[in-house]
Amino acid sequence: MDRGLTLRDVTILKNGAPLLSLSRHIGPGEVLSVMGPSGVGKSTLLAFITGTLAQDFSATGTIILDGMDVTDAPAYQRRVGILFQDDLLFPHLSVGANLAFGLRAGGSKVDRQTRIDEALAEVGLDGFADRDPATLSGGQKARVALMRMLLSDPCGLLLDEPFSRLDTALRAQVRELVFARAKARALPVLMVTHDAEDAAAAGGDIVTLSPLH
């Protein structure tokens, strides 16, 4: 089986007009950084991969994740994790319940609780399970969002300007954590960013997109 995330001849169109084209393979544990001016369709590319393309957009090409063609699969079956610049923790759920939402179904109650506690411990948030996410600091929220996503056991990871809301000191720290966790799980990572420093820190290939017209 060919592990990793493959985009084969992917073209994103807005109202029928092509925005961008990309054809790449991202191996397990590798990071591909996609840069380019705003409006070039970077976020739309990610929406195509997650299966949540907005109305005005369409796309051609094939998305292959760990050897499976997921191009036409419903969003919730793709096993593609995504992180945005905002933590987007569910405000009505506790930190622990946010993680439980992400954790794949199955396993005993004790088992699940243990996995959640372990996940929190992995990012230095022991005992945070009952906390209201709104009371967490920016860095803490980012870490919970990361672990929530990882607990869903994704086969690939998408990052949409993930660090741009964090201040400089925190930024490097969270960035390092995200890349380290992704590498530890051998996930292919596709990052969309404005920030050259983020792209450099990712350590992988950098693709700069330009408008297709």
Added chain:
Amino acid sequence: MIGRIVTALRSKLSTDVKTRHDHKSRRVLPVLPAITLLAMLGPVIAGLYGTILPAFGHLPAAGLTGPTLSPFYDLFDWAGLPRAVMLSVGVGVGATALALTIVALLTAGWSGTPAFRFLERLLSPLLSVPHAAAAFGLAFLITPSGWLSRAVSPAITGWDRPPDLLIVQDTWGLTMMAGLVIKEVPFLLLITLAALGQADTGRSAAVAKALGYGRLTGWLKTVFPRVYAQIRLPVYVVLAYSMSVVDVAVILGPNTPPSLSVYIVRLMSDPDLAMRLQGAAAALLQLALVIGALMAWRIGEAIVTVLGHRWIMSGTRGKIDPIVGGLALTAGIVCAFLVLAGIVVLGVWSFAGYWSFPDFLPDQLSGRNWMRFGPGTVEALGETALIAAVVTLAALALTVGCLEAEYRYGLRLSSRGIWLLYLPLLVPQTAFLPGLQTLMLNIGADVGRLPVMLAHLVFVLPYVFLSLADPFRAWDVRMGVIANALGARPDRVLWKVRLPMLLRPVLTAAAVGFSVSVGQYLATLLIGGGRVATLTTEAVALASGGDRRAIGVYGLMQTGAALILFALALIVPAIVWRNRKGLRYG
């Protein structure tokens, strides 16, 4: 190029088909918008159809076949008609223009000030008071033996008995107009506030101020045109409603002759079925009057636009701003006071023992009235709550279904389509409800609770939809993307993420729907065939008897029934999300 698009379309279609088939609710959801439109417009169209036939003499149930113009001849033979028409048009246009003027000047002169925020805080309770209760309250305040007269008698006026003045039910319908204005001002203010939130109005006002304009004039010249464009449809609703209202007209309007809408209800309630023909003809006349008034209003808008443009070009900065602003604020406060004090005086009467003029308070307060009328109100309360609960739940389900279908499949109403939402509120009730009743009579359908619920749904649905649509659409869709990426199916996202996050707006929409249903008079009376007794029908029926103690009890119960869900909509989210800071103000 074309090949690519075709491939894209094909893949999109296959995704849609796949998602649609792999879960049961996916098959129901896409048709919900159609069902909703049918529930809202079906009865209106059927009712208009059922009005047109008898208006031209065709009523098989009474053994009458048309077509003939005699119902119209009968109607035009009625000596009270010119007066009834004048009342309908005069009160409707007058109340709408007055309420709109007060709201526009109030917002222009005071938005953002503490005084304005004070009025904003009063909005929810003011809105939830049913029209009938507000009308009774107003009557109890301003009638010659009312609370206001008692407050200043005999000390200032020297009256030791009520003066012989016709205030309530005055021939010109001025009291009726006042009763409508005090209820429409809060409604239009709410709509205006919503519109203000959408237009970038703060900076325009600031620029105007920097150019030396008074607060009020600057706002009217820069912000009002944009705001009016957004509140136009609700203003039309107020106009159509005020022209054809029945319960307020029964309570505060003149009797001889009554307004056209009250006359229609009288004809429709006549045991002689032939009177329904004349009633149907009058209903069509009412429809024509409303359409005519709406067209005239549009012309008025054009004239105001031209005059307003001239006023803007003149560059006047607003010398009399403080005076106009002061008047507007006074008017706004008076409206709020009359509604709230009206509820208080209903409460006092409901507990009053012997209460002679000009005593400000009754000799004794007791629970006797409540013991006497309580059992009756409890029964009516049960009926009211059952109908309102079922209708509100149905409206919520349809609304959430429509909005979710819009989110999943992009089935969104165009800006023209929004008219459809307002249509049931723009067609006068007195034009289609009598027809609906006649139609049911013709096909032998039974009147009763279920048809009443369906009729209520026509009025509840638009309000629930308009109340929930904005917060539902404002939800951050990236939450949905995240939840999908975490493996949650669309239904799970809806139930476990979106709706819990939207608990407060959902409950507020439910409260709006519930209070609209509680306040329905004509739909309950006509479609219920007089056999469905709600707090509103019972309270309005008391109007002619003039038993103030009974009215106090029923009016207070009616207000309480409408208010309770608004209170719950505030309290429940506060308790459920007490440990969730992120949702406390959401």
